[in-house]
Amino acid sequence: MGPRIRILTTGGTIASRPAPEGGVSVAVPGHRLVTAAETAVTTEVREVMLEHSFNLTRARMLELAGRIVAEVRDPEVDGVVVTHGTDTMEESAYLLDLLLPPGSTVVFTGAQRHAAEPDGDGPRNIRDAVRVAADPAARGLGALVAMAGLVHAARHATKADTLAPEAFASPGHGPVGRVSGDRVRIAFHPVRPAGFDLAEMAGPQPRVDIVPVHPDADGVQVAACAAAGARGLVVEALGAGNPTPGVLREIRSCVADGVTVLVTSRCARGPVTPVYGAGGGVDLAEAGAVFAGSLRAPKARVLLATALAAEPRPDRALARLVPHLGL
Known part of the structure; x- marks a missing residue:
């Protein structure tokens, strides 16, 4: 057969x-x-x-x-x-x-x-x-x-x-x-880190939003997502992972309030990495945002929502999702 x-x-x-x-x-x-x-x-x-x-x-x-x-x-x-x-x-x-x-x-x-x-x-x-x-x-x-x-x-x-x-x-x-x-x-087999169990998804699903960064972005969208109850945010940043001043300000506030933040890029290719200071990616990293490697915003949102559903505590959720970054 x-x-x-x-x-x-x-x-x-x-x-x-x-x-x-x-x-x-x-x-x-x-x-x-x-x-x-x-x-x-x-x-x-x-x-x-x-x-x-x-x-x-x-x-x-x-x-x-x-x-x-x-x-x-x-x-x-x-x-x-x-x-x-x-x-x-x-x-x-x-x-x-x-x-x-x-x-x-x-x-x-x-x-x-x-x-x-x-x-x-x-x-x-x-x-x-x-x-x-x-x-x-x-x-x-x-x-x-x-x-x-x-x-x-x-x-x-x-x-x-x-x-x-x-x-x-x-x-x-x-x-x-x-x-x-x-x-x-x-041609080759993709790397697949240890994932999640379907049973871990049985509880309430956390709100996770995507916020795009663009010239003149003042952070109002970040603040609105936090006010709406977002437990996670994916920032679609500029270049290698850079915010505007307004977005950086609101991200600092969100992280301080326990919101988990992943940083991605609006570029089609290449990883995000904290390279620039003076309000750039280095400052996002110092604020507590986590850089999502080569994951783009839609998938970073899926990963973050899945990790937060499995582990409500942000530190534990981050521990589960970090192996999936940088591949």
Whole structure:
């Protein structure tokens, strides 16, 4: 018997068609998606939801992660594929990567062209994702994103184009593999530090906000997030991790009040590091903010929220998340 692949469908562009009321809406059931893909591997389809991914919340993503982890643990399943909208695929995939048991592989895929397009990319992406999930060379890679013939590690994958089929990239790292015809080529295995247990996510989910830094940013957004009850903040700073004076002032206040702050960059590539004084990253570090390495803001938010859910005390949360920085 060949490998048995379980496909979980959630909606997204890959499952969408033009709607009578205008725009494109999710409408294609999971079994039709997989039938259209004509995979040569034994598959079983389970429809989890029919949603655009821009409507998903962290709570829904955790529900999805729970379903996926259950499938991974099923001895009757050899691999798992998840179809998902591309807008927030990187958040769902990275959250799952933090929660997956060691030795697991789950492949996310989607489409940039809806299901009624004559040159839709969904069927090929599903076939490729199934090939990756079924290939022994891909075992233990964690959560992956497979689209347009490329395979990306969830930690590094980001949506890099709004509409083109080559939707995802791994800036500064590159893909971990490729799919060429029926062949899967894995170039390297991503580093995956010890993650979190799904049971640790059972309690209330902490509020974690992202604050962008730009010229004239006066810190009012930082203060508003703190007033709204944020327990964590991700600062999307300038360059290598530099704030404006107003943002720096409010970050000092937040850290003093027990809010955990991670610093990322608005640049597409490169790590953040405290280089500049006179109000720059050195001052952020001295204020108690933690630099998030090469993680960009969306993933830093996922990581910080996951750590704070598992460990309400900021010092313990930081101890859990620090191994995931600087990779």
